[in-house]
Amino acid sequence: MNRRVLHILLPLITGVLFLTVWHVAVKMSGSDIFPTPRHVLDGLGELVRQGLLLKYVVASLFRVSWGFIAAVLVGVPLGLALGWFRPAYAALNPFIQILRPISPIAWIPVAILWFGVKDTAPVFLIFLASVFPITVSSMAAVQNMQQVYLRAAQNFGLGGLELFRRVIFPAALPQIITGIRIALGVAWLVVVAAEMIAVNSGLGYLIIDARNAGKRYDLVVAGMVMIGLIGLVLDVLVRRLEKFDEVRWGYGQR
Amino acid sequence: MKLIRTLAIVLTVWLLGITALHGGLNLRWFAKRTGGSAGEKTFGVGFLPVTCHLTCPVTHYINKEMEGRDMFQPMRFSGWPELKEMFIGRPKDMPAAFILAPMAIALREQGVKIKIVHLGHRDGSAVMVHKDSGIFQTGDLRGKTVAVPGRYANQRLIIYRELKKAGMTIDDVKIVEMPPPDMPAALLSRSVDAITSGEPFMGQTELDGYGRTLWQAKDVWPGFISCVLAVHEDAIRDHRPEIQRLVNGIAASGKWIDESMAHRMDAAQFVATNYYNQNPRLLSFVLSKPPDRVTYSRLKPLRPEFEEIERLAKEAGILQGTAHFEDYVDDTFAPDPTTVNAPKFEVKK
Amino acid sequence: MGNAEMENIITVRDCWMSFAGKEPGAEVHVLERVNLELAQGEFVCIVGPSGCGKSTLLNIVGGFLEETRGEVNVEGALVNGPDPGRIFVFQENGVFPWLTVEQNIGFGLLSRLAAERDERVRHYIAMVGLTGFEKSYPRELSGGMRQRVEIARALAADARVLYMDEPFGALDFLTRLKMRSDLIRIWQAEKKTILFVTHDIEEAVQLADRVLVMTKRPATIQDEVKIDLPRPRDLDSPGYLGARDRIFSIMGMDAHGGGAA
Numbered sequence: 001m002n003r004r005v006l007h008i009l010l011p012l013i014t015g016v017l018f019l020t021v022w023h024v025a026v027k028m029s030g031s032d033i034f035p036t037p038r039h040v041l042d043g044l045g046e047l048v049r050q051g052l053l054l055k056y057v058v059a060s061l062f063r064v065s066w067g068f069i070a071a072v073l074v075g076v077p078l079g080l081a082l083g084w085f086r087p088a089y090a091a092l093n094p095f096i097q098i099l100r101p102i103s104p105i106a107w108i109p110v111a112i113l114w115f116g117v118k119d120t121a122p123v124f125l126i127f128l129a130s131v132f133p134i135t136v137s138s139m140a141a142v143q144n145m146q147q148v149y150l151r152a153a154q155n156f157g158l159g160g161l162e163l164f165r166r167v168i169f170p171a172a173l174p175q176i177i178t179g180i181r182i183a184l185g186v187a188w189l190v191v192v193a194a195e196m197i198a199v200n201s202g203l204g205y206l207i208i209d210a211r212n213a214g215k216r217y218d219l220v221v222a223g224m225v226m227i228g229l230i231g232l233v234l235d236v237l238v239r240r241l242e243k244f245d246e247v248r249w250g251y252g253q254r
Numbered sequence: 255m256k257l258i259r260t261l262a263i264v265l266t267v268w269l270l271g272i273t274a275l276h277g278g279l280n281l282r283w284f285a286k287r288t289g290g291s292a293g294e295k296t297f298g299v300g301f302l303p304v305t306c307h308l309t310c311p312v313t314h315y316i317n318k319e320m321e322g323r324d325m326f327q328p329m330r331f332s333g334w335p336e337l338k339e340m341f342i343g344r345p346k347d348m349p350a351a352f353i354l355a356p357m358a359i360a361l362r363e364q365g366v367k368i369k370i371v372h373l374g375h376r377d378g379s380a381v382m383v384h385k386d387s388g389i390f391q392t393g394d395l396r397g398k399t400v401a402v403p404g405r406y407a408n409q410r411l412i413i414y415r416e417l418k419k420a421g422m423t424i425d426d427v428k429i430v431e432m433p434p435p436d437m438p439a440a441l442l443s444r445s446v447d448a449i450t451s452g453e454p455f456m457g458q459t460e461l462d463g464y465g466r467t468l469w470q471a472k473d474v475w476p477g478f479i480s481c482v483l484a485v486h487e488d489a490i491r492d493h494r495p496e497i498q499r500l501v502n503g504i505a506a507s508g509k510w511i512d513e514s515m516a517h518r519m520d521a522a523q524f525v526a527t528n529y530y531n532q533n534p535r536l537l538s539f540v541l542s543k544p545p546d547r548v549t550y551s552r553l554k555p556l557r558p559e560f561e562e563i564e565r566l567a568k569e570a571g572i573l574q575g576t577a578h579f580e581d582y583v584d585d586t587f588a589p590d591p592t593t594v595n596a597p598k599f600e601v602k603k
Numbered sequence: 604m605g606n607a608e609m610e611n612i613i614t615v616r617d618c619w620m621s622f623a624g625k626e627p628g629a630e631v632h633v634l635e636r637v638n639l640e641l642a643q644g645e646f647v648c649i650v651g652p653s654g655c656g657k658s659t660l661l662n663i664v665g666g667f668l669e670e671t672r673g674e675v676n677v678e679g680a681l682v683n684g685p686d687p688g689r690i691f692v693f694q695e696n697g698v699f700p701w702l703t704v705e706q707n708i709g710f711g712l713l714s715r716l717a718a719e720r721d722e723r724v725r726h727y728i729a730m731v732g733l734t735g736f737e738k739s740y741p742r743e744l745s746g747g748m749r750q751r752v753e754i755a756r757a758l759a760a761d762a763r764v765l766y767m768d769e770p771f772g773a774l775d776f777l778t779r780l781k782m783r784s785d786l787i788r789i790w791q792a793e794k795k796t797i798l799f800v801t802h803d804i805e806e807a808v809q810l811a812d813r814v815l816v817m818t819k820r821p822a823t824i825q826d827e828v829k830i831d832l833p834r835p836r837d838l839d840s841p842g843y844l845g846a847r848d849r850i851f852s853i854m855g856m857d858a859h860g861g862g863a864a
Binding site: 114197 | 276336
Binding site for chain 1: 695
């Protein structure tokens with residue numbers, strides 16, 4: 001079977017199956033509250049007509065973009081430094097491991113106290129959620145690097161910054177990208193929690209507000225669907241990064 | 255390095271683009287400046303989209319329509335914790351908020367510089383049960399599950415009070431805490447036996463046909479106080495005139511709401527659509543059936559009423575009892591209810 | 604003796620090497636009393652039983668490990684680290700996977716002018732027979748081709764000495780044969796000094812001027828077999844077979860490869 005067809009047809013079939021099961025399940029349970037796929041579609045249409053869907057998607061993407069990119073700019077150099085300099089690792093790694101498991105939701109009070117209810121607060125939360133996976137995988141990338149590359153580089157007389165730029169960084173890059181891919185997933189996942197903080201736009205906000213507005217669970221699920229779809233697109237985009245020659249070698253043969 | 259360079263370019267372009275889009279669409283950077291006296295920055299007033307806080311959006315709306323500018327910035331929150339944190343952490347941005355009376359007193363006990371300056375409303379609470387449950391009086395609640403908004407909600411106190419009157423203690427029922435918006439669904443699915451909070455969540459169950467009123471606050475505790483308008487002491491010290499204008503506005507719009515049923519229906523429309531993002535029919539229902547379900551008059555804070563709340567709360571274990579009326583109330587702003595006049599305002603049809 | 608010593612480019616005197624063992628305070632003795640010399644332009648192979656420490660010895664000479672005791676002298680100075688003039692060729696994965704063939708080969712040449720660099724890279728790509736693959740990435744090449752890249756890289760950087768650690772060990776039989784003859788061809792053209800470690804005795808006899816035979820661990824050099832045959836070597840000639848059998852017997856094995864281990 002043609003590969004293209006495989007990759008489009010199979011998910012499509014699964015999707016249709018899923019929608020059918022969903023619809024039937026709701027109808028059979030006789031629930032007055034849980035929306036069917038049709039309700040969700042209508043809800044989405046309503047949002048488009050009100051001009052809200054674009055606004056909300058843009059708002060969420062805006063916050064995730066800044067929070068995530070800040071996490072990359074901080075986490076990659078930090079992780080590389082920690083992976084390379086043993087004293088730095090010994091000093092800072094325990095703190096990273098302590099902060100890492102704290103859910104962003106637990107940081108919400110701190111975020112409000114520090115940043116109020118502007119966009120900065122959700123950006124901060126998203127940054128927090130993403131910076132740890134990125135730092136840890138950058139760290140691991142350096143620590144798990146093949147000895148051979150280091151030795152060969154030292155053989156050619158490389159040291160210090162040049163060694164780092166020409167060998168350590170390129171060798172670590174595939175694993176760094178993997179960490180980035182995971183972190184982006186986390187960042188996008190956290191957007192709902194982050195937008196609980198009284199901002200008045202965004203997909204996470206849509207879900208919280210629809211819940212507060214009475215029986216608009218069709219909008220709640222519509223928000224979830226949009227979050228899921230955008231998450232898929234983001235993942236596909238990051239996967240394309242893995243096709244670049246500089247890192248393709250690091251991902252196994254298939 | 256092709257990868258890094260491509261990434262850097264793509265990300266920079268993306269950041270600029272999404273920021274511009276966000277600024278244009280959501281932050282209204284490029285919109286024409288509307289009204290407002292030059293350079294005057296307004297302060298925020300926090301509220302939740304509940305009927306008890308109606309005077310907040312109504313005051314803002316009427317003022318905007320009549321004078322063409324924002325008296326203050328209404329800041330809507332989804333839940334008490336965020337509202338509380340904003341008030342505590344950023345009083346410069348949001349020096350005023352509608353808040354639960356016991357919560358305000360508790361904050362004062364914990365050292366927050368909060369002062370209650372006005373009431374938000376009277377009554378406007380109820381206990382609902384499922385229409386098919388066999389619960390017809392307070393005594394029937396024994397052993398059942400009751401959902402309350404949280405430990406500082408006045409609904410918790412009223413339950414405590416009613417149970418005491420029926421000869422029961424709080425331990426004779428199972429109390430669970432739940433955000434009010436989730437309560438109707440919980441009642442519908444019978445996962446709790448009774449729910450209590452402010453409107454419109456109680457009325458919603460009645461409107462949708464599965465809820466039945468056990469009792470309304472106005473019937474068991476007339477003049478019941480739930481939410482109050484509280485202001486940070488720094489704002490009282492530094493911005494007296496603005497705070498006075500705010501309180502006057504709140505009092506006046508309360509009078510306006512109670513003046514006629516037509517005003518109530520108008521309020522239901524413009525508040526639900528512009529401020530609460532709810533279905534107007536819900537607000538219309540709770541503002542009219544019965545008409546005295548919730549009232550917005552006689553809102554000056556009075557010592558005996560608060561001392562009763564203090565006493566009950568201390569008994570119920572919610573407050574320490576270390577703060578008293580003069581600590582947490584500043585009643586110098588609230589006008590005498592008999593002198594308050596509603597603004598001459600009609601919604602353009 | 605003085606003159607001969609001046610000619611020696613590599614001198615290892617009384618080298619011992621121990622590592623820390625699993626138990627605290629335990630030690631693993633890998634090398635003891637190792638002495639060897641290489642003259643400039645020689646091709647010397649080191650053979651020995653598996654795990655005897657030949658790679659360890661090569662790493663010490665290359666400057667990647669520090670000997671526990673003894674003296675290692677290369678090009679007139681004590682070795683205290685790797686040097687760009689003396690390149691190590693690894694068994695696998697020595698080539699940088701994020702660089703193309705030509706970028707790899709040009710790796711040691713970044714300080715030179717672009718024109719000169721390109722010329723050298725072109726020359727050595729041709730010498731190792733990889734013309735046409737300049738822009739390929741290592742993952743697109745076979746194992747044998749990757750090893751060629753590594754050798755070309757060392758040559759392009761103008762290495763005077765090559766340390767080769769079982770460089771053909773991961774390749775199949777026919778490729779190995781081809782690689783050996785190509786290596787000899789290159790060595791004859793470039794006149795480098797090569798110290799070559801292998802477990803394959805046939806390979807040693809096909810390639811080397813001298814074969815140093817090591818004992819089991821803790822290893823020392825137990826014997827040396829000079830091979831004075833013209834290259835390319837005839838695998839059926841009595842000289843070849845004789846040398847091979849001699850090495851077998853030194854290592855305690857009979858002509859059929861069996862016998863005492």
